[in-house]
Amino acid sequence: MARRHHISLMLVIGVMIFMGVTYLMSSSKPSDRNPMLMPDKSPSKPWSKGGGQTDITVPDRVLAGGAIAPKLENATAKAELGRASWKLLHTMMARFPEKPTDDDRLALETYMGLFARLYPCGECASHFQKLLKKYPPQTSSRNNAAGWACFVHNEVNKRLEKEEFNCEKIGDFYDCGCGDDKKKGEKGADKEEGGAAVSLEKEGGLMRGG
Template identity: 60%
Template structure:
């Protein structure tokens, strides 16, 4: 006759055998993490339970103009001068031998600006220029010269004189230190690239208007 210990041991062996059989019949469940959202998903593997991922962070680079028309002429002119200074200084400080990531960043920047620029009609024109003259990102010289050509395209449309692209670093002090720049800083008054008319001042006398700066 089996003792109590023997019967208990026998039942334990049977239970382990049954559990092992179930494990063989049903593979362990697998959980996967969505790399974009961090959500856990999936029984049966990625192939069967894959979902449409949200848009990549650079998905909004291409698209139409977002901002509406800017009707304030003074604000438009000041915005234009500040933007050209920013863009020219940025390209003058751009690496001479950029990595692919740095090239992608500059390319995306110009296209994002063409969508988000606060002056809607200006942004639409810039988008047309980007289609005609795609951004050049292979080097500092290429980027700075490309931007100067685009700026001169705008000047030509406005009936303004063309700027010599060979003297960009003399006009826009990039702060690079070891690169030649003009010995005396260029003021807004004699800046040859500051070609937008300032509507806050009288064109003949130069006197500040009511809403202008004196």
């Protein structure tokens, strides 16, 4: 009997401890349970995770910090990386919405800031960060985004003493992969979907940002 009484007492104590811990965890604030959820008081850009989840923020120091990668010594690897990166950026701009939402524009601006920091060639990244500061991304439309990308590409070409692009024909050089759109037979598909026609329109002062 004494042994059964002892076991029953231990079970009761165990249940009470479990209930007490559960109550404390349910009554504490999210930030008390997870320090990663503590609000960041530093200046930042809002960034929604979507799906009704809590918004997170990207502190300005993350976007404005220096290049992360070291210098890339291999000239061949550097050239291949540059060609692939410009292909990505020009195709991205050609597929950007003609009438982007505020979230679309913020996504592109944030991406370019992070792209510049994380670019695998540290020296190239530093130069590109200076370009972004002087000529911020233009995101009010697909045409402006594509024109801006061609403009900064030519700025890089000038520094490297390479031939400049005719930005009105940038879509002919960088295929946006819009073949399916063209097959639909829609008039103006190249301009509306492919982004083949690009002009350097000023958007609040494209040549100096704004």
